[in-house]
Amino acid sequence: MVKQTQVQLLEVRFEHSGEGAYLLALAGNWTRSAMRANDQWQAFFERIPSSIGAAGRLEFDCRALDRWDMRLVSALAQMLRLSNEIGCEVDLRGLPEGIRGLFDLAAAVPEAEGRGSGDRRDDWLENLGHHVIAIVQGFWNYNAFLGELILELLATMRGKTSIRARDFWLAIQNAGPMAVPITSLLAFLTGLIIAYIGVLQLHKLAADIFVADLVGLVMTRELSAVMTGVIMAGRTGAAYAAQIGSMRVNDEIDALKSFGISPVRFLVVPKVLALVLMMPLLVALANVVSIFAGMLVAVGISDVTIPQYHFQIVNAVGMNDVLVGLFKSLVFGFIIALAGCYRGLRCGRDAAAVGQATTSAVVTAITWIVIVDAIFAVLLNILGI
Secondary structure: OEEEEEEOOEEEEEEEEEOOEEEEEEEEEEOHHHHHOOOHHHHHHHHHHHHHOOOOEEEEEOOOEEEEOHHHHHHHHHHHHHHHHHOOEEOOOOOOHHHHHHHHHHHHOOOOOOOOOOOOOOOHHHHHHHHHHHHHHHHHHHHHHHHHHHHHHHHHHOOOOOOOHHHHHHHHHHHOHHHHHHHHHHHHHHHHHHHHHHHHHHHHHOOHHHHHHHHHHHHHHHHHHHHHHHHHHHHHHHHHHHHHHHHHHOOHHHHHHHOOOOHHHHHHHHHHHHHHHHHHHHHHHHHHHHHHHHHHHHHHHOOOOHHHHHHHHHHHOOHHHHHHHHHHHHHHHHHHHHHHHHHHHOOOOOHHHHHHHHHHHHHHHHHHHHHHHHHHHHHHHHHOO
16 A cells, blocks of 8 residues: 655655555655645645554654754644554654654653643543642651651751751851842832821821821831831742752752751751841841831921921830730741742752742732731730730
8 A cells, every 4th residue: 555645845755664564754845935835735634543443553754854943843733642542563663863852851840730731521520639638648758848847857856967157157158148139129118108008197197196106017017027027938938949840850858868967957957047037137127227217206296396207106005015026027927938948859850940949939828928927916816916
């Protein structure tokens, strides 16, 4: 059986070579312009898998093939997909090296989750079950990682294990001094906004002086810690996830394990300690900067003087208010470091997984910061603090 068609610059021949093998020979210039001028080849290619059948084998002969482009690659890919669906064996060794390389590269990259062919329609209850199992499994994975981290932290504090001083001070620098500019800027702007809105409303009641109470209490108890936590989640937490995720993609995490070095002790512990120690200092700085910004607004657009503002701040803001915000910052720092390092260690093996891990780290950290802050608000109200 021999089928042959020739149109202008391209030529294709399909023949049975015996013992269930079929040969597809391509010759000429298979370029986009030549293939566009002829529509016979497309239907011809689509009929080849059904002509071979499940027990057949398809081979290629491209020795006479002169030029080709991605239009030919797309057509061959469609034919290979149809061949795989019916179970036909395809031997790619006769194709040009460039086309084989493209097919090998496409096969090596795993299909992204949620991007299937769309033919599969699972039952909604089954999908719900898969999601519930994934949530429960993720919860247990988090608990396992948290337990391992706590054990390593306790061992480090008791002197049974040690961390590299150079790595620790580098983490301190990245989480502390390098975060001062952005933290100070946002704290200053937040203090300005709160004071400006407060002055506009309190002026109607001739109570401009109480803008100091508003700025002082809101920033020291709530916004300084929450705002700094959100900033550090997007800055430092994402950096932790990206750094550790890149190491996992490059098999550096596996290399540490092969040398008997715990990745949690070597990578996670210094980062967690650095961020937990730096968060209260950043929040204290945010308190001072935001209160100063509130003073500028109060003195600038109302009749409040600097001594009056200072006196009102001292009377309104107590040490317990400051300590509440600082304690929250400790917890928020631990949450941010935990989320960033966990997502980095659970990162996949491809470049896209690093971006997904970074996004997940930021979203997880901010979500838990809001949840924990709400829990703190309820508990502090019950305790009367």
